[in-house]
Amino acid sequence: MSKDSFPGLRDLGTINVIPIATNGLQGLRSGPYFYQQASFHHVYREFPDSQSAFFSAITQSPISGQFIEHRPTDHVAVPSRLYSPPQTPKLPLSGLRFASKDVFDVAGLKTSAGSRSFFELSDPEPKSAFIVQKLAALGAVLVGKAKNTQFANGEDPQEWIDYRCPWNPRGDGYQNPDTSSSGSAMAVSSYPWLDFAIGSDSKIELLFPTFRYQELPRSALMRTFLACGSIACPAAAQGIFGLRMSTGALPHEGAFTISKYLDTSGIFTRSIDILHLVSSKLLEGASEPGRSPPISEVIEPAAPPPPSVIS
Numbered sequence: 469m470s471k472d473s474f475p476g477l478r479d480l481g482t483i484n485v486i487p488i489a490t491n492g493l494q495g496l497r498s499g500p501y502f503y504q505q506a507s508f509h510h511v512y513r514e515f516p517d518s519q520s521a522f523f524s525a526i527t528q529s530p531i532s533g534q535f536i537e538h539r540p541t542d543h544v545a546v547p548s549r550l551y552s553p554p555q556t557p558k559l560p561l562s563g564l565r566f567a568s569k570d571v572f573d574v575a576g577l578k579t580s581a582g583s584r585s586f587f588e589l590s591d592p593e594p595k596s597a598f599i600v601q602k603l604a605a606l607g608a609v610l611v612g613k614a615k616n617t618q619f620a621n622g623e624d625p626q627e628w629i630d631y632r633c634p635w636n637p638r639g640d641g642y643q644n645p646d647t648s649s650s651g652s653a654m655a656v657s658s659y660p661w662l663d664f665a666i667g668s669d670s671k672i673e674l675l676f677p678t679f680r681y682q683e684l685p686r687s688a689l690m691r692t693f694l695a696c697g698s699i700a701c702p703a704a705a706q707g708i709f710g711l712r713m714s715t716g717a718l719p720h721e722g723a724f725t726i727s728k729y730l731d732t733s734g735i736f737t738r739s740i741d742i743l744h745l746v747s748s749k750l751l752e753g754a755s756e757p758g759r760s761p762p763i764s765e766v767i768e769p770a771a772p773p774p775p776s777v778i779s
Contacts, residue, residue, distance in 0.1 A: 490563055500552030512545035521634045521655040523570050523580060523613045535610070537577045544612050546661050552607060560749050562607030564742070567665040569652045570613040571620050571662045571724035572597040581724045582618040582648075584630040597722025599666060599733050599750070604633050614665055615651030620698065620726055622647045638707055646705035649734070653702035653710065658734040664737040669698040670726040699734035709743045711735045717754050 477485065479519040488503070500511040510530060524539035530551070538545065552563035570580050580587035595601070600610065615634055617623040625633040625644060632653035634654040645654055649667030656665045697706065703710025715732040725731055735750075737743045 497551055497553070499548050500630070507606060510551060512547050512604075514543040514545050515541050515659065515661055517544055519635045519637055519654050519658045520632055521614055522567065522659060523615050523631070523651070525612045526574065526577070526610050528610070535574050535576050537574075537589045537613075539613075541612075541696060541734045544659075546611055547609060547667075552609065555607065559607035561603065561746060564608045564746070565661065566603060566608050567609050567612050567614040567655045567662060568610060568618050569620075569649055569665070569667045570594055570601055571599050571668050572666065573722040574600055574610070574613070577613075579600060579724060580613075582616045582631065583619065586619075591753060593722070595722065597721040600722070603666070603746075608663075608746075611662065612655075614649075614655050614667075616667075617648040617650070620648040620668060620670065620724060638705070644705060646701040647698040649698040649736075650702045650705075653706045653708060653736045656738060657706035657708050663739075664735055664742055667699055667702070667734045667736060668723060669732055669734050670730045682737040699736070703736055706736075707742055709737050709744055711747050713747070713751070717751060 486503070493508075496508065502511055503509075503510040512527065515614055522541060522544055524537045525541045525544040526549075527538070527545050528534065529536065546565060549563040553559060555562045568574065570582065573579050575594065575596045576592050576636045578587050578590045578592055580590075584673065587610060595602070604610065615631060617628065618630060622696075623633075634651050635641055636643050636645045636650075636654065637658045645651075649669070652665035652667040655662050696711060699710045699712035712734040713732050718733055720728075720731050720733065723733070735743060735746055737746070
C-alpha cells in the first residue's frame, strides 16, 4: 500500500501512508487523531484568548481521565466535539464545552481563587467541586479556568493586582466587565467555541458603596449600592444570559467559600436553550424549590425612642 493507491491523498501532499491493524480500535470514535509511538492521540485546536479571560487551559487524558493544566496561557486548547458520544438522557450535555471560575476545585489541580500567593501555597485538590463533577458526569467538557477577582471580592479593573483584568468585548472595549465572575462571563461573550461557563455569587457587593458622578452636580452626589451580584452584574455588562441559582439549591462543596450563608453557583451562556438545558440537568434531584429551612428565630427591632423635646 502506498500513497499512489489514494490519488486524492497524493494531491493533498501526503508523504506516506502507513497501514495500521485495527484490532482493539473498534471503540475509537470517528474524528481527527495523530498517530505516534503506536498510539492514537486526540487533536486539539488552539484558540487565542484575545480578551484575557482565562487563567489556564485544561486538557484531559482520554485514558486516565487526569486533568492537565496549562498555566499561564494565551491560548485555549479545545477538543473536537466528535470525540464526545451523542447526547442521550444519561449524557444530555455531551460535547458541550465549558469554563470554570477559579474558585471551583478541579481534581489534581490547584485553585488560585484569583491570588498568586494562595495558588503557590495551595496543594493540588484531591477531587473536583460538586458542580464540576456533575457537569462532567453529564458529558460536558472542561476546557479551562476563567479569571476572577482576588478571593472573589468585587473589584473594578484598576483594582486587579495579581492578574490582569479581562477585556470587555462590548462597546469600545474599555467597559467595566463587572465583579468577580467577570472572566467566566467574558469568555462566553467573546468566544463562540465555548458553550457556557460557571461562576459563583455571594452578594458581598452589597457591602461596597459606589458613587455616580456623571451628569450630577457635586451637591446632588448620589450614593448607590451594587445589588446584582457576581452573576447578574457580569452577565448584564457582557450582554449574555446569567442564572444565579438559589442559595442551597445545589451543593457548594469544593468551592472557595466567602460566606456559607450566601455562596451559590451560577451559569453564563449566549443561548437561552443551553441555559435551560444546563440548569435543568444540574438541578435534577436537587432540593425542591420553595422549601426553605424552618424559621428558628425572629428578631424584631425595638421601636425608636420618642424624640426629646428641648424647651
